[in-house]
Amino acid sequence: MSASAALKSAEPALEPHPVEFIEGALESGLLILCDHASNEVPPDLGDLGLPETEFQRHIAYDIGAAAVTRSLARRLNAPAILTRFSRLVIDPNRGRDDPTLVMRLSDGAVVPGNATVDDAEVQRRIERFYDPYDAAISTAIHRAMAAGHPPAIVTVHSYTPVWRGWPRPWHVGILWDADDRYAKPLLEGLMAEPGLVVGDNEPYDGALAGDTVDRHATIRGLANALIEIRQDLIASDEGAEEWAERFARLLKPLADNADLRKPTIFGTRTRERLRQR
Numbered sequence: 001m002s003a004s005a006a007l008k009s010a011e012p013a014l015e016p017h018p019v020e021f022i023e024g025a026l027e028s029g030l031l032i033l034c035d036h037a038s039n040e041v042p043p044d045l046g047d048l049g050l051p052e053t054e055f056q057r058h059i060a061y062d063i064g065a066a067a068v069t070r071s072l073a074r075r076l077n078a079p080a081i082l083t084r085f086s087r088l089v090i091d092p093n094r095g096r097d098d099p100t101l102v103m104r105l106s107d108g109a110v111v112p113g114n115a116t117v118d119d120a121e122v123q124r125r126i127e128r129f130y131d132p133y134d135a136a137i138s139t140a141i142h143r144a145m146a147a148g149h150p151p152a153i154v155t156v157h158s159y160t161p162v163w164r165g166w167p168r169p170w171h172v173g174i175l176w177d178a179d180d181r182y183a184k185p186l187l188e189g190l191m192a193e194p195g196l197v198v199g200d201n202e203p204y205d206g207a208l209a210g211d212t213v214d215r216h217a218t219i220r221g222l223a224n225a226l227i228e229i230r231q232d233l234i235a236s237d238e239g240a241e242e243w244a245e246r247f248a249r250l251l252k253p254l255a256d257n258a259d260l261r262k263p264t265i266f267g268t269r270t271r272e273r274l275r276q277r
Contacts (some may be wrong), residue, residue, distance in 0.1 A: 016084055018129045019136045022070065024079035026144045029255035031151040032073050033137065035093040035212050037066035037082035048088055049112025059106040060086045062158040064234030069156045071244030076252060079144075079151075081136050083129075088114070090125040092133045093155075095210015137216050152182055152261050153217035153224040154251065158231040159203050171233060172243075173199030175206030175226035177218060181260055182225040189250040203228065221263035223254075 020037070024030075039060035041048060047055075054060065066082055073080035083092060087103070088111055094101045102122055104114045117125075144151045161168055172190060176183035183206075190198045206226055208214060217224035227247065234240045254260060 018084050018132050020082040020084055021136060021140075022073045022080040022082070024073055025077045026079070026147045026149045026151075028076055028078040029149060029151060029258070029261055030076060030078040030251065031137070031140050031144065031153050032069055032076075032078055032080040033153065033155040033212060034062070034065050034069040034080070034082040034157075035091075035133075035155060036062035036087045036157065037069065038084050039086045040084060041086050041089055045089065045113060048114060050088075050109065054109055055086070055088075057107075057109075058158070058160050058231060059103075059109055060088050062156075063231040064229065064236075064240050065156045065158045067237065067240035068158075068229065068234055068244045068247070071241055072154075072156070072248055072251075075244060075248035076255065078255075079140055081133070081140060083133055085129045090122075090129050092130050093157075093208075093212050095215075096126065096130075098210060134215070137212070141216060141220065141222070149258075150222060150261050150263055152255060153213060153222050154182070155212055155224075155226045157226060157228045158234060159228050161230055161232050163203070168203050168230065170197050170199035170202050171230055172196065173202040173204075173228040175201055175204060175228060176224070177207045177214070179218070179221075179224060179264070181223040181264075182254055185254055186225055186227075186247075186250055190246075193246070199228070221265050223261050223264075 039055045041055075069080050069082055072078070087093075088106065090102055091098075091100060102114050102117055102125065104111055104117075141151060141153075159168065159173075174183050174186050174190070183200075187198060187200055190196055206213070213224050213226055216222075229243055234243050
């Protein structure tokens with residue numbers, strides 16, 4: 001081996017970019033996001049002190065959400081942005097000052113690698129993972145708006161069938177804050193399908209200050225909806241494709257309505273709550 005080849009082989013491998021970007025047509029009228037797409041942790045953070053089994057659980061990522069997102073993007077020819085890091089590293093669907101930004105305890109699992117993180121380490125993770133995801137979203141929105149196609153922001157998540165012993169009866173939920181331009185027709189469309197139990201702001205409330213939708217859609221007055229699908233329904237490729245087909249069918253006529261996507265100022269429940277503190 002030559003000296004130059006030996007030197008090259010000794011260099012550390014470049015870290016994969018923390019964001020996956022799927023190209024799509026700006027005129028699609030959509031930007032699809034997946035905040036919790038991956039259960040990957042970079043090598044220098046090791047396993048965060050957790051056994052491999054914990055990374056197969058919802059505490060590490062939203063099971064099935066990435067597959068639904070990629071299929072939706074393909075079916076609608078829409079751009080999509082997905083994370084390439086576990087929510088256990090840092091949660092991009094939280095505000096920067098949220099105490100759960102770096103989880104020390106998640107659904108009964110202590111995360112040793114996060115237990116003693118200080119402010120400096122949190123800031124390093126923000127700069128290394130959180131900021132690139134934020135920047136990619138902002139860039140995609142600016143590109144679409146500059147081209148005259150303000151996008152609706154659709155985020156894809158999944159949730160556990162049972163939480164702390166309580167079964168969750170919904171197959172799917174649509175989360176929203178005060179802007180119901182997409183939420184209302186999506187809820188109506190889902191409720192019209194036989195056999196589906198649909199949650200309106202279930203299993204969570206969509207008014208979360210500093211989350212991805214708040215930071216990127218609400219602040220710009222962009223139409224938006226957060227999709228929550230029960231994990232057991234999309235854990236398989238077949239299930240993910242079935243739900244992607246369903247949402248592609250429901251989203252297409254909404255995205256084609258340019259008037260529905262015009263930036264509009266809505267009073268938000270999130271900001272009203274903050275003002276009352």
